[in-house]
Amino acid sequence: MIFFAHYLNAEVVDATEKTIGKLKDMIARGGEDYPFIEAIVVEKGDKQMFIPISYAENFAYDEITLKIRSEKIEQYKSSLKDFWLYRDIVDKQIVDISGTRVVRVNDIQLGKVEDRIRILGIDMSTRGLLRRVGVEKWRIFRSLEPKLIDWKNVQLVNGALRLKTVSNDLKKLHAADLANILEELTPKQGISLINALEPEKAAKVFQELNPMQRRLLVDLLGEDQAREVLDNVPTDDLADYVKTLNLKETKRIFSYLKRDKRMTVEKFIEYPNDTAGGLMTSDFVEIDPDWTVEEATTHIKNISNKYRSIFFVYIVDKAGKLFGVISARTLLIKDPMDPMRKIMKPLKKIHTVHPATDVKKVAEIMTKYNLFSIAVTDKHHKLLGIITVDDVMRCLMPYS
Amino acid sequence: MSNALLVKIKQKLASKWAKLAILMAIIGPGIITGQVDNDAGGIATYSIAGARFGYSMLWTLIPITILLVFTMNITTKTGIVTRLGLAELIREKFRIKLTLFVLALVLVSNMGTTISEFSGISSAVYILGKQIGGETIFWTTVLPIIGVVLSGILAWFVIVKGSYKSIEKLFLTMALFYITYIISAFMAGPDWSAAFKGLLIPTLKFDSAFLFTTVGVVGTTVAPWMYFYLQSTAIEKGIKKEDLKYSQIDTTIGGIFTDIFSFFMIVACAATLFAHNIPVNNVGDIGLSLAPLAGEYASYLFAFGLLNASIFGAFILPLSTAYIICEALGYELGMNKKFGEAPIFYGIFTAILVIGVITVAIPGMPLLMIMRASQVANGLVLPFFLYFLMKIAQDQALMGEYATKGFWRIFGWVSVWVLAILNVALLIAPFFVQS
Numbered sequence: 001m002i003f004f005a006h007y008l009n010a011e012v013v014d015a016t017e018k019t020i021g022k023l024k025d026m027i028a029r030g031g032e033d034y035p036f037i038e039a040i041v042v043e044k045g046d047k048q049m050f051i052p053i054s055y056a057e058n059f060a061y062d063e064i065t066l067k068i069r070s071e072k073i074e075q076y077k078s079s080l081k082d083f084w085l086y087r088d089i090v091d092k093q094i095v096d097i098s099g100t101r102v103v104r105v106n107d108i109q110l111g112k113v114e115d116r117i118r119i120l121g122i123d124m125s126t127r128g129l130l131r132r133v134g135v136e137k138w139r140i141f142r143s144l145e146p147k148l149i150d151w152k153n154v155q156l157v158n159g160a161l162r163l164k165t166v167s168n169d170l171k172k173l174h175a176a177d178l179a180n181i182l183e184e185l186t187p188k189q190g191i192s193l194i195n196a197l198e199p200e201k202a203a204k205v206f207q208e209l210n211p212m213q214r215r216l217l218v219d220l221l222g223e224d225q226a227r228e229v230l231d232n233v234p235t236d237d238l239a240d241y242v243k244t245l246n247l248k249e250t251k252r253i254f255s256y257l258k259r260d261k262r263m264t265v266e267k268f269i270e271y272p273n274d275t276a277g278g279l280m281t282s283d284f285v286e287i288d289p290d291w292t293v294e295e296a297t298t299h300i301k302n303i304s305n306k307y308r309s310i311f312f313v314y315i316v317d318k319a320g321k322l323f324g325v326i327s328a329r330t331l332l333i334k335d336p337m338d339p340m341r342k343i344m345k346p347l348k349k350i351h352t353v354h355p356a357t358d359v360k361k362v363a364e365i366m367t368k369y370n371l372f373s374i375a376v377t378d379k380h381h382k383l384l385g386i387i388t389v390d391d392v393m394r395c396l397m398p399y400s
Numbered sequence: 401m402s403n404a405l406l407v408k409i410k411q412k413l414a415s416k417w418a419k420l421a422i423l424m425a426i427i428g429p430g431i432i433t434g435q436v437d438n439d440a441g442g443i444a445t446y447s448i449a450g451a452r453f454g455y456s457m458l459w460t461l462i463p464i465t466i467l468l469v470f471t472m473n474i475t476t477k478t479g480i481v482t483r484l485g486l487a488e489l490i491r492e493k494f495r496i497k498l499t500l501f502v503l504a505l506v507l508v509s510n511m512g513t514t515i516s517e518f519s520g521i522s523s524a525v526y527i528l529g530k531q532i533g534g535e536t537i538f539w540t541t542v543l544p545i546i547g548v549v550l551s552g553i554l555a556w557f558v559i560v561k562g563s564y565k566s567i568e569k570l571f572l573t574m575a576l577f578y579i580t581y582i583i584s585a586f587m588a589g590p591d592w593s594a595a596f597k598g599l600l601i602p603t604l605k606f607d608s609a610f611l612f613t614t615v616g617v618v619g620t621t622v623a624p625w626m627y628f629y630l631q632s633t634a635i636e637k638g639i640k641k642e643d644l645k646y647s648q649i650d651t652t653i654g655g656i657f658t659d660i661f662s663f664f665m666i667v668a669c670a671a672t673l674f675a676h677n678i679p680v681n682n683v684g685d686i687g688l689s690l691a692p693l694a695g696e697y698a699s700y701l702f703a704f705g706l707l708n709a710s711i712f713g714a715f716i717l718p719l720s721t722a723y724i725i726c727e728a729l730g731y732e733l734g735m736n737k738k739f740g741e742a743p744i745f746y747g748i749f750t751a752i753l754v755i756g757v758i759t760v761a762i763p764g765m766p767l768l769m770i771m772r773a774s775q776v777a778n779g780l781v782l783p784f785f786l787y788f789l790m791k792i793a794q795d796q797a798l799m800g801e802y803a804t805k806g807f808w809r810i811f812g813w814v815s816v817w818v819l820a821i822l823n824v825a826l827l828i829a830p831f832f833v834q835s
Contacts, residue, residue, distance in 0.1 A: 091491050104491070104730030129729060132496045186483050212638035219640050 001146065003123060004085055004108040005131045006061045012042045012051070013063060014070040020044065020051075023064060025086040027078060028119055034151055036116040039076035040064070041084070050076040053117065085119070088158050093185070094122065095155040097169050100177035102157075102184035107131055109148055121148045157189040166196035175201065179208035187220050195225065200305075203232030211244040218253070227256045234308070235261065236281035236385070239268035268385075276362050277355030279395055280376045280385030285313040287340060289323050294336035296326075311372050314383055315344050322375060322383040325350055352377045355384060363392050427650045428568050429633040430472060432716075433626045434654030435575040437468075438661050439713030440520025441513060443706055444683045445620040446662050449613050450669030451680045455591075455598030458666055460614055461659045462599070464621050467815050469655035471622065471786070472630060474793045474804055474812070476647050479631035480639050481802045486631045487728035489792050499728050502788070505781040510625050510721040512770055513778070514752055517717060518760040519767050520683065520710030521551050527687035527703035531696065545761045547707075552757035555715045560739060560746060567735060568633075574712050578661045580705040585664035587701070588694040590671030598670075599663065615822050621662070622819065623778060624785040629720040632727065636734065641802075668698075718752035783820035790816055 010023045021044030028035040040056070042049045052074070057067040066073070083089070089105050096103050106128030111120045123131075125147035130136045155170045173181075178197075182190050182205060194202050194217070206214060206229055218226050230238065230253065238257075242250055242265060254262050264282050271277025285307065287296050296313065304310060313331070315323040324344030334343050352375045353362055366374055366389065373388040438446075449457045475486065482489060491499045525547035526540055533539030558567060605611075630651070639647050672693040673680055680686050683706060691699035719735075722745050726733035732742040739746045759765050790812045793804040804812060 091495055104488075106496075106730070124730065126729075129496065129500075133500060216638055216640055219642060 002110050011063045014066045015068055020070050025084045027082050027084055029081050034118040034120055036118045052076045092158050095157055095181055096149050097155055098153040100173055102181055119151050121150045123148055175204035176208045178205045191220050199228045199232050202229045206233055207237050214241050230256055234281050234283045235264045235268055239265050242269055271355050274359045276353045276357040276376050279391050280387045282385045283307055284386045285310055286316045287313050289315050289341050291340050293331055293334050293338050297331055315340050316383050320382045322347055322377055322381050359395050429630055430651030430654035431575055432571045433630040434658035435578055436712055436716045437626055437658050438709055440517045440710040442620045443709055445616045446665040447669045447686045449617055450666035451673035454670040454674040455595050456603040458598040459602040460617055461663055465659040468621055469652050472651040472655050473648050475627045475631050476634045476651050477802055478793055479634040480641055480644055481799055483635055485727040486628045487724045490788050491728045503725055503728055506724055509778040509781055510717050514717045514756040515759050515770050517710045517713035518548050518756045520706055522548050522760050523684045524703045524707035526684055548757055548760050551711050552753055556753055559719055574708055577708040580701045581661050581664045584698050584701045585668040587698045588668045588671040590667045595667050615825055618822055624781050625720050628724045632723045718749045721752055722748040786816045
């Protein structure tokens with residue numbers, strides 16, 4: 001296996017054996033699975049030269065010989081797509097997508113593939129460190145193995161430029177994994193990562209962060225992006241978040257929210273955390289009692305991307321009073337022309353709780369009757385929100 | 401103002417604990433770091449300075465405090481702005497070879513300091529034991545060893561099993577016990593007017609022993625490891641840029657209180673040992689000599705304060721070393737991780753703790769020589785380290801608008817050079833001065 005560290009500070013000589021300088025860096029162009037080295041950066045004193053790698057005749061560890069005389073070298077012209085191996089990657093942090101974590105690069109693995117020298121992966125092992133210091137070959141270190149990460153699973157995060165090309169594999173990671181990665185990055189890198197995500201995904205990542213990190217993130221995002229992300233966060237999560245803020249921050253967050261969302265959040269804040277009101281979400285599907293199954297399913301299809309999950313739909317009249325509930329399964333199997341009134345489970349047959357009900361009591365009811373979700377209503381049976389089983393679990397086992 | 405905001409205000413006012421929580425959310429790293437600075441080595445240096453030179457060395461505390469607060473401030477600022485640990489920043493900016501060089505020095509110096517913490521625990525238990533039980537093998541030899549081993553086990557369990565929050569609370573509580581030094585000082589009945597004269601009017605004696613002790617006082621107060629620790633904990637706490645000023649209050653209070661305690665330590669020893677011209681060589685001597693002069697309780701308080709400070713240091717030094725190494729080399733780290741998730745982090749921590757305990761617990765180890773060597777390593781690493789710190793703090797690309805500039809930049813560099821010269825003096829002094 002060959003590594004970048006082998007070449008760092010190697011002597012570069014031209015066709016007449018005249019020393020040009022020492023290799024200080026390599027330039028690669030991004031965009032490919034395994035990017036190839038375009039040029040080497042050679043330094044002698046203050047003078048820096050970008051020599052296209054095509055001039056290299058032999059590429060030995062201690063000496064690189066060019067097949068041309070130094071006067072005739074046409075220097076490589078760097079483009080914006082380029083990155084430098086030593087300047088941008090070595091000793092810096094990268095994201096290991098398959099391992100869903102952030103690691104520090106000790107060395108870069110190179111290899112000749114399809115006749116060009118390409119970057120194959122990064123080495124993050126102790127052995128890589130030893131190689132950098134030049135003691136890799138010592139007998140006591142023999143048993144240490146290089147730990148390599150394939151370049152396909154690497155996301156560069158240094159510099160704004162690199163994050164413009166965020167790999168789709170990274171974007172596809174689970175929000176919880178992305179949140180873990182975000183915690184490890186510097187503010188600049190973290191913001192670029194969030195910007196590369198769809199607002200819906202960014203909002204999900206936001207929900208996975210702990211209160212301290214949420215504050216940091218919103219602070220760093222700036223107004224426009226914060227608006228966009230927060231708009232996609234469900235109201236109950238938003239209310240939980242606002243509860244951790246001081247007055248000044250609360251005011252600022254409120255100014256970011258659309259009017260009706262803000263009013264719902266305000267209502268949610270008034271309920272203590274350990275009650276049904278503090279736990280409930282306003283993200284539930286409401287359906288008119290006079291609609292048919294067909295109308296209801298069409299409605300669900302149109303709005304479904306806004307919701308985390310839809311297990312039940314709630315039948316609510318114009319004034320917001322709860323009439324009944326229907327499971328998604330019932331909607332699937334019933335006749336398309338059946339009206340909601342006829343097939344729903346009516347209010348008097350379902351269990352509801354009040355906003356002031358204690359969380360433990362809610363958990364008790366849900367366990368006793370094997371409920372997936374439960375409706376929260378006021379004393380006039382107005383539907384305020386619903387509690388799903390995952391909310392209860394999060395409350396009973398926070399941040400685990 | 402909206403309804404919800406009013407509700408929020410009411411909730412906030414109703415709950416005094418919530419207010420305290422906001423304050424405590426930011427306060428912590430600076431105060432803890434400042435207090436650990438007065439560890440076993442610190443207590444020894446300050447006490448001996450007071451015992452040998454009376455009040456005449458107090459004035460050095462003022463420039464030391466300014467320097468301490470300044471360096472602590474730029475450290476937390478760098479951490480909060482970059483959200484990278486000091487060791488990581490050194491790695492990114494100065495690369496692997498220099499990083500390993502700094503790490504090796506830090507490891508040696510922290511190892512030595514940890515040993516001196518455990519020897520502080522041993523001395524404290526010795527003073528207490530001798531006062532309570534008299535001159536028997538059990539009270540003066542066996543009990544100190546038991547104390548050292550138990551403290552080591554305690555430190556291991558607290559750090560490995562605890563979370564950052566619980567550990568910080570414990571540390572803040574321990575910081576309160578430094579008050580024993582203030583009580584000790586008052587019990588010693590010092591001449592306050594002479595003490596304040598000593599604090600405000602600089603005395604310079606061109607006597608080599610005096611200069612040597614001055615360098616020692618500076619060296620013990622500005623120790624490199626504490627900056628790594630401070631920066632890492634500021635990051636782990638998630639302090640925002642907006643809250644930077646609160647964080648600076650924390651470090652400023654931490655720095656000032658550190659030196660207030662140092663002041664009282666020097667005063668206590670000046671009023672007793674210096675006034676009666678009693679020669680002392682180590683903290684054990686000091687603790688025992690206090691009893692006939694300032695009363696039995698002064699001696700107990702001294703020993704108790706030393707015990708507290710040494711245990712405190714024995715907790716933080718191995719932890720700080722593990723942080724520094726893992727951060728720079730990219731191993732998993734953090735007090736919130738479990739042993740299996742960060743084996744190297746906890747491994748380093750455990751190894752240093754075990755070596756510290758064993759070195760002190762085995763009778764006949766050359767403790768004095770080891771502590772001396774660690775001071776030398778500390779002296780060596782300090783100028784390098786401050787150079788790195790200033791370079792990072794003034795880096796526009798890293799720090800943006802928060803880069804250190806103007807007066808403070810000049811102040812910083814002057815301090816770097818003054819300290820470098822002082823430390824070189826500390827290193828070469830033993831060859832010229834009989835101390």
